[in-house]
Amino acid sequence: MNASPVYLDAASAAPLHPVARQALLAALDDGWADPQRLYAPARRARQLLDAAREAAAATLGVRPDELSFTPSGTAAAHSAVLGGLAGRRRAGSGLVHSAIEHSAVLHAAERHVAGGGTATSVPVNRVGRIDLDAWSTAVGAPGTALAALIAASHEVGTVQPVAAAGAVCAAAGVPLYVDAAQVVGHAPVPAGWSVLTASAHKWGGPPGVGLLVVRKGTRWESPWPMDEREAGRTPGVVNLPAVVAAAASLRAVAADAAARSARLARLVDRIRARVATEVPDVEVVGDPEDRLPHLVTFSCLYVDGEALLHALDRRGFAVSSGSSCTSSTLRPSHVLAAMGVLSHGNVRVSLHRDTTEAEVERFLTELPGIVGALRAEAGVVGL
């Protein structure tokens, strides 16, 4: 069967925005020289880098000297966590983070603990929102050096109370790091943070560009061997053509974010409602209201997540899953586990600027039959 492809995994990587493609091609010709050098092509490269930084900073509402480009969102998250802890060594070695951080943050936390530090994971409720009381207790504990909170869950879309969590941190004198990878380009960036990261391929920029923003006055110290590029925050030469494309596309997506997000949010509402009524025994997870505009997650009882992904793929649908059988570690998503929701038969659908109503309709029309066929095959109908 060759069904036309429907790409519904923008939260992993959004299709390249046309502005990004254009800027990338132009910068490949114009921005290959080392911006550190003192000759004409290098000065041109430096101008492109400065302009990209200014554009990205203006879009996020920060100062250009607060923003560094990193080799990925993961590298930015590692820098944010380990650098935030290094800079606050004298205050203590405690890291506080939500139970539903991205694995990049959790792996940095593991490194910190392996080095003798401590990490406290703050639980979330059934819809995936942190428990603010537990957050306050953890942040207020003696020796807390840094707190990390994802702006909105990459797996279930629930928006976190960043402003309230930030107020708690401010009162305790603890800097807050916010992983905004799923928010930047889709929704306004919340206030109240000291360190922020994002990832270009989530908004339609090229893969391999992250943003690390360290607010003036934040005690942050690079955890990497010394390198003077990017204000000493991240080592190595930047991929300038990709950085130029990332900044140009960020400006473009931010300009029409409100209208696009409103359209995608209505499509997500439709998916949430129709999946819940038209697929038997399904749990649509995450906050129905306070959520990302473009992302929805549900779990189908008794269905193998990997089989479901393959069946959808055969019909042309590209989605992702938090089910254990689809992960290399064979562990269920730590996000679904922390929420206490079904982890098998899990599907994450995430929309992008080119997602059409017709594509969503086709998905919704075919899904019940696909799930039904898998259940019939497994002999679990009516169980």
Next chain:
Amino acid sequence: MTAPEVIDCRGQRCPLPVITLARRLPELPVGALVRVLADDPAAAVDLPAWCRLRGQEFVGRVDGPDGPGFDVRRRR
């Protein structure tokens, strides 16, 4: 109190332990307690979630010599 019936789902990958429980529980009287032995890490998430969705009681987890066990009581 009699010992709970043991359903051995060791070696099964999710969703099989949940399916096995869903097949067996309705055959037992309301109030009966079963212990599902399951070593797939997803079982620890999915067995309690199934109980919540189906209105059954998830009594708790016991880690014994047979590995993780999950006690469930039929409520309806």
